[in-house]
Amino acid sequence: MSATASRRPSYAAALSVPHARRTFAAALLARLSYGVAPLAVMLAVTRATGSYTAAGVVMALFGATVVLLSPYRAALVDRHGPRRTLTPMALLHAGLLCTLAAASWRPGAPAAVLGALAAAAGACAPPLGPTMRVVWARLVGDGPLLHRAYSLDGVAEELLFVTGPLLVGAVIGVTSPAVGVLLGAALMAGGTLAFVTSPAVAVTGTEAGARGASGEGPDRVGRSLPRSLVPPVVVAAGTGLALGAVDLMVVAFAAQRHAGDAAVTWVLAALSAGSAVGGLVNGSVSWRLSERRRLPLLAAALGVTLIGAGAAPDTAVLAVAAACAGLFVAPALTTAYLIAHDCVPAEARTRAGAWVNTAVNAGSSTGAATAGLLVDRLPPGACFALAGCVALAAALAAGCLFSSPRRPFPFPFPSQGARKVSRRRGRP
Incomplete structure (x- = not known):
């Protein structure tokens, strides 16, 4: 691979685009939940059931619904826009995490109930990363600056999955792992609400969806x-x-x-x-x-x-x-x-x-x-x-x-x- 020295805009140039910093910060806050919640859920379920097998099954259900249904949740975002879709997804996901935290607060919780709650929470997980990348394209266009913005997004996401477990470790050092689940829920709800209220997100997805629904422009x-x-x-x-x-x-x-x-x-x-x-x-x-x-x-x-x-x-x-x-x-x-x-x-x-x-x-x-x-x-x-x-x-x-x-x-x-x-x- 060969590369030449770049005269492209800096990373600061990507963040200096109007609304970019606010939107990106809000998205990262919400996405931090994905670095916090899985580990917290695993520890909370392990403590509540006393079984590593049960914790493994619960996490498998959680991960399966998060991963396998992601393209279908993203299709809803493309069709109806982030504000209409991400808000209910995030609030439902956070509410189910809170319910899971309450159910796993004390030992003796039925593993089947915890598994059902985890699967339902995973099914509602909003596709924040893909949506943020679409917003980046809206903010900076399809030129060289988009490459810079995507690289910045990827590095930040990598750091989130380092920071998340550290936060969980700090939480469980002083209280129950269920509190870590509540932290994940709070990050998701608060970050997503801040994200969708950004002016940069207001038009993303809705214009394309409206054109497709009305027949004006290319079909999906x-x-x-x-x-x-x-x-x-x-x-x-x-x-x-x-x-x-x-x-x-x-x-x-x-x-x-x-x-x-x-x-x-x-x-x-x-x-x-x-x-x-x-x-x-x-x-x-x-x-x-x-x-x-x-x-x-x-x-x-x-x-x-x-x-x-x-x-x-x-x-x-x-x-x-x-x-x-x-x-x-x-x-x-x-x-x-x-x-x-x-x-x-x-x-x-x-x-x-x-x-x-x-x-x-x-x-x-x-x-x-x-x-x-x-x-x-x-x-x-x-x-x-x-x-x-x-x-x-x-x-x-x-x-x-x-x-x-x-x-x-x-x-x-x-x-x-x-x-x-x-x-x-x-x-x-």
Whole structure:
């Protein structure tokens, strides 16, 4: 990959656009709930039921409804606009989290009740990340500044998932984990209400939805997924799958070398730090290669560095290797979101971003589950190699798909309204 020094506007230029700071801050406040609530729910359910199995099932239900229904919730946002859809979603999601906190406050809560509440809460989780990326496009346009804004968004999201667990740790140090669930609910409700009342959000999605509903302008994307959207979805899934397995593989690596839990936290922190640095650098240069060419290369670089990480002799070297692998994570995901943004019409961009988001989350969950099966049967080095091969396979698939003829895939792409017409054309 080659890049030239950039004369593009700075990150400050993206934030200096009218209403950008207020809107972005509100979105981040609400999205912080996604870094707080899952861990708090898991700890609250574990304490309430006294069963790790029950906690695992509850979290699986919560994660499944968050991930699998995300494109359909995003379709509602595209159709009716953020104000009409995100507000009831967020309030219902927060209300169900509060109910779950109340139910898990004392030991002895039925696991079935907690599971039902968690599944219902996940089903209502608003697609804040995809919506914010659509708002960024509204604020800064489709020029070079959008790349900068997406990179900033990706880095901030990475930091949210570091900050969230730290907040939960601080809360449970002084009170019940159920209070952490209440904190997640408060962040979601307060942040979303601040987000949807921003002037930048007022018109996002509603104009496109109105044109489609009245027949003025292009109809919405039909049930065929555009081929150009498949490569970013594949890379996002491969990236999520590889990274979802890394956490447990690092634990197994440290245990094999008797390094202790502190070493695990340093390695995972290095991975997140590398991703943040990579995201900032990615948005700071003018790339000569197009996004379609960069995406497979970024995924391949992630795969190669993960394979190399497995050969680390100790956790210190593994931390360095993890940081190197992280350099390609945020750039790969940011590029995937940019491609998704460009390959669909304006009235379907929230859905397109949600598909990439869904792929990352579904891949991460699958990777975590698969790693649990592998680490008991294979040495950590082999597990890292397999994770790297997954990223390489995603890169190869994306490269082949970009170079093949563009025909739509018969894959479910949620659409709204009665007319279904095929047409050419980003974590929740």
